[in-house]
Amino acid sequence: MTSASEPSRDDADIAMARLDALAACTDEPGRITRLAFSPALRDANARVLAWMREAGMAAGIDAAGNVVGRWEAETAGASAVMIGSHLDTVRDGGRYDGPLGVVAGIAVVERLRREGRRLPLAVEVIGFADEEGVRFGGSILGSAAVAGTLAPDWRERRDADGIDAATALRSFGVDPDGVGAASRRRDPPAAYLELHIEQGPALEDADVPLGCVTAIAGATRLLVTVDGTAGHAGTVPMRLRRDALAAAAECVLAVERLCAGAEAVGTVGHLRVAPDAVNVIPGRVRFSVDIRAAQDEVRTRLVDAALAEFQASARRRRVELAWQVTSRTETTPCSPRLVEALAGVLAGMGLPAPRLASGAGHDGIAVSAITEIGMLFLRCAGGISHHPAESVTVADVRLGIEALHRWSLALRRG
Ligand SMILES: [Zn+2]
Incomplete structure (x- = not known):
């Protein structure tokens, strides 16, 4: 891909500022804690929703509490490349695990808008509500609802305060009886792409900013x-x-x-x-x-x-x-087609394209039930995640957004 514009400083700087703004949405003052369906997550969803709308997307909260925005294709109603990650965190977590993939997706759409560009596929950006599984002991909603693979007992699961998931959803503003409507089984995205911090030290050890994920172990x-x-x-x-x-x-x-x-x-x-x-x-x-x-x-x-x-x-x-x-x-393989496309993108940017497996679980596991998935890892300091010391550089985020942008452009229907 040679047609992509050069990375603008603003993209990465704005993304970092947004990650700081999301870090301020917390259930525990002084820490970053955004549990599924908590007031802090509702705050985070509201901010992300506003950024999506500023970027020209049609956006809303879906029937399971995920925030979703759509940048329409050349032909209205075409299927979409879905770019996303999760907005919930572990207790006392970091500011990049999850939200990075959401703000990077919005940055990709902002570029398309600046360039006045529509693609053969729509671009959807999604922030999942419940990936870490901290509150209800397992990721019960979020990507599982989108994939239509909700556990049959999800409603009865209780958090540490004895609040069941159905009640938690209701106080979040979501009707627990309507969650099934979040399923994209009948209207699956053409592909799912996720940018996520590596959560391990391999990229840092190799002195490489980005890596192609081959599988989720x-x-x-x-x-x-x-x-x-x-x-x-x-x-x-x-x-x-x-x-x-x-x-x-x-x-x-x-x-x-x-x-x-x-x-x-x-x-x-x-x-x-x-x-x-x-x-x-x-x-x-x-x-x-x-x-x-x-x-x-x-x-x-x-x-x-x-x-x-x-x-x-x-x-x-x-x-x-x-x-x-x-x-x-079981292992969830990333789509070989998407891995190849990403490797081509990184080579086109003059970067090495190391291939590595993800040891941690991700939303892609659930989403793989309805479409092919691809993941891009971004170097993080010391390989640390799920901790306030999580750290990335603005230069790496700039490269990550550029790669995600080129990767989306490289995809064609089917
Ligand atoms: Zn994560």
Whole structure:
């Protein structure tokens, strides 16, 4: 693409100012906390809605509380390239994870407006309302509503204050009985594009501003219980012990060793010991395992290998082992066509186009049920996300907007 205009300083500067304005929409003063369907999210939606309208888009809040704007195509009613991300955050989060993709999408449309340009496809920008899943324990609405894949029990889920999701929606100004109307199953976008901070250090390590995401890694989570025998720390000889924590420690290290030797990541993030006392041999330990890989067969093989090692440790140490799979998500591949188009865009900008998988989940997982998805990662300082220290440079944001703009122009219907 050589026809795209040079990046204007204003685009990135305005985007950064808007990200600061959104950071001020918070449920907890002094922190950035915008939970799904909270007053702070309603504020953020109102700001985004105003920016969309200033950019010449037809915009509104959809039936699930997402904010959506549309820049019409050459032919009215044509299908759309959807550009988006989420506007909710974790508690005490950062200002870029999510909102960056929304303000960058608006910047793309502002350019089209400045250039007086309509495309064969419309451009829609969407800010999803519930991606982080902090409030109701799982991403219940937002992109799932747009994809028409809402969990059957979404209405009954409750937040920490006991407020159910249906009530939360009502106080947000959304009719819980009408949420189904947000589904785009009958009118799916032609493609979904998302610009998101990397949430990892690979781009920074490689000294590269942008990267092409090939897939959103699948994840398997286990809850493992090890049962040994509790006893007095001072009286039971070592050779007679059935120490559940010592066995669990071997399991934790096995996860680390197996994943370090593969294209995967594995984490034991939660471990509970009972009894929990300095002078008692642990009788029961429960721990979580989270294994992710961009290839499902790699993940499945690692889960099997980890369980085999857990069982071997349990036999050796004469403890009982039980486990259950608490969640399993398959890998969501990005569309090869969109990845190729993005790589071409980055090459045209004189940039490297490293390919990497996303270890974290994104709205694209849900949206992939109705259309092909593509993701563009932007370098973030230290790979930090979900934290106030999240940081990006205005120069990288400028490149990100330019790439997103060229990527949208490169797409043709079908
Ligand atoms: Zn995010």
